[in-house]
Amino acid sequence: MGKLNRRVALVGxxxxxxxxxxxxxxxxxxWQEAWLEALKLTDKGIKPQDxxxxxxxxxxxxxxxxxxxxxxxxxxxxxxxxxxxSRFEGACASSGIAFRQGVMSIASGVNDVVCVxxxxxxxxxxxxxxxxxxxxxxxxxxxxxxxxxxxGLYAAxxxxxxxxxxxxxxxLMRIAIKDYENGKHNPFAQVQRTIPEVMEKYRKRAIQxxxxxxxxxxxxxxxxxxxxxxxxxxxxxxDCSLITDGAAMLFLASEERAYDFTDNPLWISGIGQGSxxxxxxxxxxxxxxxLRATKAAAQQAYSMSGLSSxxxxxxxxxxxxxxxxxxxxxxxGFYAPGEAAKAIERGETKRNGKLPVNTSGGLKTKGxxxxxxxxxxxxxxxxxxxxxxxxxxxxxxxxxxxxTHNLGGSGATAVVSLITKEKI
Amino acid sequence: xxxxxxxxVQQYFEYLREKKVMGAKCPKCGNIDLPPRRLCSECLAESExxxxxxKGIIQTFxxxxxxxxxxxxxxxxxxxxxxxxxxxxxxxxSVSGQLVGIDERDPNTYYIGMPVEATFLKTEIRTDxxxxxxxxxxxxxxxxxx
Numbered sequence: 001m002g003k004l005n006r007r008v009a010l011v012g013x014x015x016x017x018x019x020x021x022x023x024x025x026x027x028x029x030x031w032q033e034a035w036l037e038a039l040k041l042t043d044k045g046i047k048p049q050d051x052x053x054x055x056x057x058x059x060x061x062x063x064x065x066x067x068x069x070x071x072x073x074x075x076x077x078x079x080x081x082x083x084x085x086s087r088f089e090g091a092c093a094s095s096g097i098a099f100r101q102g103v104m105s106i107a108s109g110v111n112d113v114v115c116v117x118x119x120x121x122x123x124x125x126x127x128x129x130x131x132x133x134x135x136x137x138x139x140x141x142x143x144x145x146x147x148x149x150x151x152g153l154y155a156a157x158x159x160x161x162x163x164x165x166x167x168x169x170x171x172l173m174r175i176a177i178k179d180y181e182n183g184k185h186n187p188f189a190q191v192q193r194t195i196p197e198v199m200e201k202y203r204k205r206a207i208q209x210x211x212x213x214x215x216x217x218x219x220x221x222x223x224x225x226x227x228x229x230x231x232x233x234x235x236x237x238x239d240c241s242l243i244t245d246g247a248a249m250l251f252l253a254s255e256e257r258a259y260d261f262t263d264n265p266l267w268i269s270g271i272g273q274g275s276x277x278x279x280x281x282x283x284x285x286x287x288x289x290x291l292r293a294t295k296a297a298a299q300q301a302y303s304m305s306g307l308s309s310x311x312x313x314x315x316x317x318x319x320x321x322x323x324x325x326x327x328x329x330x331x332x333g334f335y336a337p338g339e340a341a342k343a344i345e346r347g348e349t350k351r352n353g354k355l356p357v358n359t360s361g362g363l364k365t366k367g368x369x370x371x372x373x374x375x376x377x378x379x380x381x382x383x384x385x386x387x388x389x390x391x392x393x394x395x396x397x398x399x400x401x402x403x404t405h406n407l408g409g410s411g412a413t414a415v416v417s418l419i420t421k422e423k424i
Numbered sequence: 425x426x427x428x429x430x431x432x433v434q435q436y437f438e439y440l441r442e443k444k445v446m447g448a449k450c451p452k453c454g455n456i457d458l459p460p461r462r463l464c465s466e467c468l469a470e471s472e473x474x475x476x477x478x479k480g481i482i483q484t485f486x487x488x489x490x491x492x493x494x495x496x497x498x499x500x501x502x503x504x505x506x507x508x509x510x511x512x513x514x515x516x517x518s519v520s521g522q523l524v525g526i527d528e529r530d531p532n533t534y535y536i537g538m539p540v541e542a543t544f545l546k547t548e549i550r551t552d553x554x555x556x557x558x559x560x561x562x563x564x565x566x567x568x569x570x
Contacts, residue, residue, distance in 0.1 A: 128493065128496075131490070131492070131493075132492075132493055135492060141433060141459075142459050142519070142520060143520045144492060144494065145494055145547055145560065145562045146508055146509075146520040146521045146522050146562060146563075146564075147488055147491060147492050147494065147495045147500075147506050147508045147522050148492065148508055148520060149488055149490065149491065149492050149508075151488070151490065152486050152488045152492075152508050155486035155488075156484040156485060156486045156508065156509075156510060157484070158486075159484045159485060159486060159536065160483070160484040160536070163484070163536045229489065229502070230487070230489045230505075231488075231489055231490045232486045232487065232488045232489060232490070232508075233486055233487040233488075233489075233505075233531065234486075235486075279520060280510055280520070281483075281510045281517075281518040281519050281520045282465075282518075286483060286512060286518055288483070288484060288510070
């Protein structure tokens with residue numbers, strides 16, 4: 001138990017640009033763009049006839065676009081019919097779950113080569129509609145009528161963390177500033193602008209309109225200003241991820257087939273998945289400053305690979321909100337509970353730091369097309385480890401072990417993957 | 425002798441309508457659940473109804489400025505946030521509820537550890553054939569009355 005019966009390689013990966021695409025681009029278009037991008041980064045190419053099965057992550061095209069039954073539709077667009085195609089749903093962890101299923105299907109010997117992907121087209125609804133659809137990932141029976149929203153649930157987690165460990169809003173701001181700085185260098189990100197650049201935009205606009213020039217002395221003052229309104233206290237606009245249309249795609253192969261597609265495959269050396277109560281109030285022993293599903297998923301991935309948090313060179317964590325990034329760093333074992341904020345302040349999680357975190361810009365700037373997010377995180381780790389990250393974003397130090405952490409809801413689903421350069 | 429109703433979501437809501445906080449207690453291991461569950465969350469034995477005092481303390485909270493539709497329909501907006509709270513009941517389990525009876529815009533009027541008591545909040549969910557409103561009742565919280 002807890003082992004892959006044979007090795008699984010990641011041989012290609014790519015994503016559409018994440019952004020506000022509807023109606024110009026819809027799921028059908030974004031998915032085909034992801035195929036073309038993934039082909040570019042599959043050294044020796046891949047053909048539909050090479051692929052045995054599709055594992056698709058999508059949260060709720062049903063609610064966003066009135067489209068169910070999406071896997072055969074997406075399989076059709078990339079020439080996979082009549083092969084098996086299934087959709088996996090775990091809220092924002094949908095394509096993380098699809099990835100794990102794809103990995104296990106190769107490890108078991110059922111498949112040799114699979115396509116794993118994710119797609120979500122959210123902008124067909126207005127913000128209120130999107131918020132309503134996303135709320136379906138929380139506990140409708142007992143949380144929704146108490147007024148819970150996703151920012152609200154993570155804000156409640158943040159307040160509990162502040163109370164227990166003395167974490168502050170300023171600690172969260174450092175995470176946002178860092179992620180915006182990374183997103184600036186990601187040509188596939190929805191927002192490619194640093195916080196100082198956002199401030200400059202407001203300053204210029206004020207001058208143009210003949211309004212008084214803003215006098216923020218630094219990013220923190222800006223992030224405390226009315227330009228960064230409270231969404232759910234203590235979380236403000238720049239603490240939150242974006243509403244996004246996008247698709248991401250990965251190609252996985254057995255060790256026997258991997259070299260047909262590339263001379264430099266990466267290896268899925270550890271993978272794990274955890275679950276927890278949908279509602280925050282039902283968490284075991286009342287613990288809400290830490291997510292048990294993340295810990296369980298990480299433990300499985302570490303144990304499967306024989307690696308520990310000390311071996312990880314780069315990580316993409318599920319930063320749907322700044323507080324989620326901070327807690328993930330503690331739950332994944334990088335820092336003791338209550339210690340991540342200090343490490344972030346020391347700059348350890350910056351691109352050139354000891355542990356680069358969310359070099360893609362994270363869900364906050366790269367974007368969060370919920371069902372495509374998990375696959376999108378693996379695209380970033382693939383690009384970084386293979387040296388394909390665009391421009392300044394490429395981490396300079398050698399990257400032997402990469403990790404992804406994908407969450408669903410307020411932590412009811414978590415998927416953790418460990419991707420290595422060497423076979424383990 | 426009246427038979428005891430089965431532990432269901434609907435029966436829990438019916439008790440809330442009667443302004444009673446009814447949880448569940450496991451006769452086998454003594455574990456207590458709120459909201460109630462037919463199967464004990466610790467040992468999966470069949471639980472029995474247990475009335476709660478309604479008292480608890482705020483475990484965590486947030487003032488929500490961009491609200492759920494159910495709340496914006498009640499008039500809450502960016503200028504008038506509402507407070508979502510998770511309350512640890514004195515019997516042990518925690519439950520979600522709206523916090524009322526405080527000044528939502530003044531964060532000094534509510535805090536983690538604050539003693540609160542249950543109140544019962546109604547929401548119109550639809551109208552019946554005659555056009556009369558149909559309500560749903562939920563548990564909410566307010567500061568303990570002195």
